[in-house]
Amino acid sequence: MTTEKIPYKIFLTEDELPKAWYNLRADMKNKPAPLLNPQTHAPMTASELEKVFCKELVAQELDDVNPYIPIPDEILNFYRMYRPSPLVRAYCLEKKLQTPAKIYYKFEGQNTSGSHKLNSAIPQAYYAKKQGLKGVTTETGAGQWGTALAMACSYYGLDCRVFMVKGSYEQKPFRREVMRVYGAGVTPSPSDTTAIGRQILAEHPGTTGSLGCAISEAVETAVNNEGYRYVLGSVLNLVMLHQSIVGLESKAAMDKYGIRPDVIIGCAGGGSNLGGLIAPFMGEMLKGQARYEIIAVEPSSCPSLTRGTFAYDYCDTGRVCPLAKMKTLGANFSPGANRAGGLRYHGMSPVLSQLYEDGYMKAVSVPQTKVFEAAEMFARVEGTLPAPESSHAIRIAIDEALKCKETGEEKTILFGLTGTGYFDMYAYEKFHNHQMDDYIPSDEELQKNFALLPKV
Numbered sequence: 061m062t063t064e065k066i067p068y069k070i071f072l073t074e075d076e077l078p079k080a081w082y083n084l085r086a087d088m089k090n091k092p093a094p095l096l097n098p099q100t101h102a103p104m105t106a107s108e109l110e111k112v113f114c115k116e117l118v119a120q121e122l123d124d125v126n127p128y129i130p131i132p133d134e135i136l137n138f139y140r141m142y143r144p145s146p147l148v149r150a151y152c153l154e155k156k157l158q159t160p161a162k163i164y165y166k167f168e169g170q171n172t173s174g175s176h177k178l179n180s181a182i183p184q185a186y187y188a189k190k191q192g193l194k195g196v197t198t199e200t201g202a203g204q205w206g207t208a209l210a211m212a213c214s215y216y217g218l219d220c221r222v223f224m225v226k227g228s229y230e231q232k233p234f235r236r237e238v239m240r241v242y243g244a245g246v247t248p249s250p251s252d253t254t255a256i257g258r259q260i261l262a263e264h265p266g267t268t269g270s271l272g273c274a275i276s277e278a279v280e281t282a283v284n285n286e287g288y289r290y291v292l293g294s295v296l297n298l299v300m301l302h303q304s305i306v307g308l309e310s311k312a313a314m315d316k317y318g319i320r321p322d323v324i325i326g327c328a329g330g331g332s333n334l335g336g337l338i339a340p341f342m343g344e345m346l347k348g349q350a351r352y353e354i355i356a357v358e359p360s361s362c363p364s365l366t367r368g369t370f371a372y373d374y375c376d377t378g379r380v381c382p383l384a385k386m387k388t389l390g391a392n393f394s395p396g397a398n399r400a401g402g403l404r405y406h407g408m409s410p411v412l413s414q415l416y417e418d419g420y421m422k423a424v425s426v427p428q429t430k431v432f433e434a435a436e437m438f439a440r441v442e443g444t445l446p447a448p449e450s451s452h453a454i455r456i457a458i459d460e461a462l463k464c465k466e467t468g469e470e471k472t473i474l475f476g477l478t479g480t481g482y483f484d485m486y487a488y489e490k491f492h493n494h495q496m497d498d499y500i501p502s503d504e505e506l507q508k509n510f511a512l513l514p515k516v
């Protein structure tokens with residue numbers, strides 16, 4: 061087995077596709093803290109959550125005990141159109157770096173939406189349809205999640221209404237058009253279609269919007285329309301559950317060739333791709349069967365794991381969503397002109413936050429110019445144009461490989477390449493024109509936002 065040359069791409073056959081998601085929470089001793097009602101601060105009950113979210117998804121969100129959740133055939137059939145995704149051996153990058161390290165990446169960008177987000181959009185749309193709903197609402201910042209959800213909704217025949225952060229709506233018109241190809245309605249946020257949107261427009265005329273505001277508008281629209289529910293593309297436990305397919309496939313592919321990663325690296329926005337990638341490996345660690353070095357990479361402009369506080373916080377600026385206990389920078393935090401839209405969120409998955417607190421993983425933060433330097437090197441040697449978000453993981457994978465060059469260690473590195481960057485050329489342009497700043501928030505600024513956290 062070990063003498064066999066490892067191919068550039070390791071594929072699984074269709075039959076080898078995982079048939080169940082892995083629920084990491086079942087194997088955690090310290091479970092993530094429950095979501096709380098934002099008014100009463102009591103744990104959210106299933107029936108309260110079901111007013112906003114689909115029933116089956118609520119059950120998955122609250123399930124801390126079942127390690128495996130079977131994937132329904134209707135979902136597997138959609139997965140089969142673009143999965144399994146390739147596990148690539150980065151031979152060309154290794155050569156360029158002249159490192160003894162072996163570098164692998166799991167590539168999630170080979171579907172039209174261009175990222176891993178489709179893995180959770182499909183089950184979320186499927187369960188909404190199965191419940192007999194007419195449609196779903198959501199927000200999108202960079203546009204990846206909105207695109208993925210639009211695709212999933214058109215496949216299952218569900219109406220999809222997306223509130224897209226206005227700045228992004230204007231900057232990425234083609235993202236918007238892809239969503240419309242798939243039949244989604246796209247509204248720039250803040251809009252005059254909701255009470256919260258009208259309030260924000262009155263208070264801040266000319267605002268380019270924010271993710272927190274778009275979430276509030278999407279929730280309000282879902283709650284006020286018969287047969288609609290709200291869906292979310294990251295942070296929640298249920299999203300991480302769906303994303304476990306990424307890690308399960310990676311592990312199965314590596315097992316085929318007897319490869320064992322020493323270091324596993326992923327970018328962390330809300331934590332769903334990293335949580336999914338590490339799930340089966342972390343499961344082994346929690347059961348005391350193996351040890352891996354796990355590294356979350358975040359922008360130094362939005363450092364929720366490395367500099368955030370571990371506390372209950374609002375998930376949205378409108379404060380309509382449940383409170384989550386997580387590593388957070390505070391719901392009012394703004395990450396400046398960070399070009400990785402998918403990593404601008406103020407909080408972090410409660411599961412990853414707990415694992416981080418318990419010492420099962422590390423986190424590092426990197427400035428964006430360093431990220432784009434790594435992105436460009438990767439594009440030039442490996443061919444694929446990476447998303448700015450994914451490039452955070454590339455940066456640290458390269459740095460780890462360079463460390464191996466110094467020490468002579470032959471570590472095996474696995475990282476998540478979450479998506480492609482075709483819609484991010486405005487960000488690449490800023491980089492090329494040296495107009496990209498490396499904003500780092502001051503301690504005073506962070507403290508100011510921590511002081512505004514809800515008192516729970």
Ligand SMILES: *Cc1c(COP(=O)(O)O)cnc(C)c1O
Pocket residue numbers: 174175176177204205293294295327328329330331332333334402403447449450478479480
């Ligand atoms: C949304 C997104 C991310 C970050 O979200 P997570 O929930 O942390 O995974 C990373 N990469 C890409 C390409 C994305 O679209």
